[in-house]
Amino acid sequence: MGIVPGNNRNRICIHGGRVIDPANAIDALQDVYLADGRIVSLGNRPDGFETDQEIDAGNCIVCPGLIDLGVRVREPGQEHKASIATESLAAASGGVTTLCCPPDTDPVTDTPAVAELVRLRAETAGKTRIVPLGALTRGLAGEQLSEMAALARAGCAGVSNAMRPLVNTLVQRRALEYASTFDLTVFLHANDHALANKGCAHEGRVAARLGLPGIPEAAETAAVARDLALIEQTGVRAHFCRLTTGRAARMVARAQFDGAPITADVAVPYLFLSEVDISDFDSRCHVIPPLRTVEDRQRLREALQNGVFSALCSDHQPHEPDAKLGPFPSTEPGISGLDTLLPLGLRLVNEHALDLDELIHRLTCGPAGILGLPYGTLSIGATADICIFNPELNWQLDTHSMRSNGHNTPFMGWEMQGRVTHTLLNGELVYSLD
């Protein structure tokens, strides 16, 4: 790992790279100096700094370690798909130093024990930091409140009902109010289950032709409308996870403009794919919420660019091969996305959907702000979570280069431009491309 045993100062110099830190509005060719797991200087070598390790970042970009708000590590409960060990490695190789996992583990993260288990296992693996979200209701059943204070103390950055239905609006109101007591952010997945009616594709032209049960746009917008009303009622700080429709983005934008404490994110696949991609019954494109129209895709890109979505995430859902081997409606939804978060983000920049600076913002200080955690920046004294990537490096996503245990992605075989060369977590090198 590059650490001299017994030497806990671990002084590292990252030299020759282009430092981009949107949190501090930095974009400059500078060297970065780390010690004791923190950033000690940018640009100028500190007096008396003896370098234990040099990292050559020539032709590379040096930015804060990436923060991914939507990652399922499948542990505890679904270890046949993936585990904290495997997915931490995938995260590190993708430059992701902090990832946020939803509470729909098995058992559900509605007790401090599960939250601590997840954090500890991540620490043991030592490749990435996992910040769990706690359950909003017990068992995610939507009926009783969970012990949110205890969950927060155990390290949960917020609470969420994941994708499980919150049918009772009174329970939802109370849960939001309770969360706000502790200044907890509620992470909402806007989906009206009754309207979704067990659909597996966007209720649009393609589903009509293919005879696939559809999930109407209203399943998302009706839920967003309800949630916005309750957010206003309760004053809770809320974050909308992985919105998929242009209409919902507009609703959120309006609420933000009116001053509501609302943030939102979007997942990478929805910025590249649309309902057209399921025309062949390609189960790799079976996701929930579903891929929407081409217009929606464009609106989502715009909302990411103009900051309505202040974070870009992977919505990582690794699966074993069997989960995708079957007729489309019976396959399990989800794309394995950790490996492609940054490369596809860079493709957005290449396609002029956003600037490089904006991209890095949405991957670093944007999500950090949503989590309310002191990461995603290269400020002096900040934790040294660092991502170094070569934006010109071409590679292909295949079963060898993909690090996640789940290979379920429609981007398999795509040519990618941009690859992580080094990842540092807490000032330690946890990944290098060799």
Added chain:
Amino acid sequence: MNNQGLQIDDRGRLRHFLSISGLNRQLLTEILDTAESFAGLTEQTVKKVPLLRGKTIVNLFFEASTRTRTTFELAAKRLSADVLNINITQSSAVKGETLLDTLRNLEAMHVDMFVVRHADSGAAHFIAGKVAPHVSVINAGDGRHSHPTQAMLDMFTIRRVKGPDFGRLRVAIVGDILHSRVARSQIHALNLLNTGEVRIVAPRTLMPAHAEALGAQIYHDLRTGIRDVDVVIMLRLQRERMQGALLPSEHEYYELFGLTEKKLAHASPDVTVMHPGPINRGVEMDSEVADGPRSVILEQVTHGIAVRMAVMSMAMSRRKDRDE
């Protein structure tokens, strides 16, 4: 892997028969012509031909259906093939064996063709993508997506009754379009055969959102929907639709969309009435229409065997360059 690439081999021959979409007009006409030959056969004393002797055909039905399975079985037997009927109910699938495992086990027994019916849209495509190169798959109905042999026997019937020029025909399909794989396949086939007008008629709850993507004109009123049409195809209404808050009652449906002699007066004087069966008398139509002179419902059943014989034999024949 698109529809066309999967169904048609590199010489333009039918390999799998999964959906009308992905085929071309020439191939559809060839199926109809081939069915014509087999139709002549069913009227003979010797109904059996040795075309598929030695071949094994498996009816792999994940959805119960006696009618469709029986016609496929009869068609296969008249081609002298050996037939295996496998009904996989929900419970046996739940007991563990994946669809893929079932398939592999059957393939190990050197099966030549699968006739598949499944509750999931896309099931036949999935299976066709996984079978060995010499094995063919016929879709006997997948979810709401496609029922191509039904569509072909309906086209065969229309051609026999109205002649080969579909361009001068107006055809209306009435009923639960939303859930109907039969309707989707029929619309595709009618469009491929350049039918003059293709109409779909249903209350809004039984019409798919974005129905215009299907390629037919949308009507919500029966009388205007069947005005001057030459063919009316009535779809079956399933009882579950009342439970799903899609319709208030069969009675109201019959009042508004059920076919009676009186309502048929709006259609062309020599309108033909069709129905894929089985009929709910007093719901989709009354007995007077079902048993009346305009109805060709029983002929449809007979034609079903000839069409399935045609599709099976075409899918099993592979064209290679003729030797001297």
Added chain:
Amino acid sequence: MTELDDTGIIIDGMAKQLQELVTRTGRNDPAMVGIHTGGVWVARQLHAQLNISEPLGSLDISFYRDDFTRIGMNPVVQPSQLPFSLDNRHIILVDDVLHTGRTIRAALNELFDYGRPASIMLAALIERDGRELPIQANVVGRHVDLQPDEHIKLTGPDPLRLEIKLTP
């Protein structure tokens, strides 16, 4: 492309041979079956000349061909018409060109699906070398020697004409 003599003359000769054969073998009151399409044309004339009382039967052997899986389906198949019982009847089977013998093999199979004839006599308008099965005609109109790249075809129904062409 070469034409042969008046086909009518060849058929007249066949009718005479058939009459002699029937008399000599005592196979009285035979029925006649022609194989689509050329065999039926020839059979019609023979049927008239031999004064056969039963209507002429016709066979389409497409479904009985052994090369079905190689050449694929021929869409337009006329149904076979056998308007009499075959059981214990003497049958005269008529085809236009006897070459490999496979068509006759298919025809025999099909006939036996209909019943059990007492005997079958084969009359072929043209016979050429190249038999792949042990099959021979009882009555041959004319034997023709052809090059490997030539084939002979009967066109009709009126007038009936034989043409030798190069195989495409």
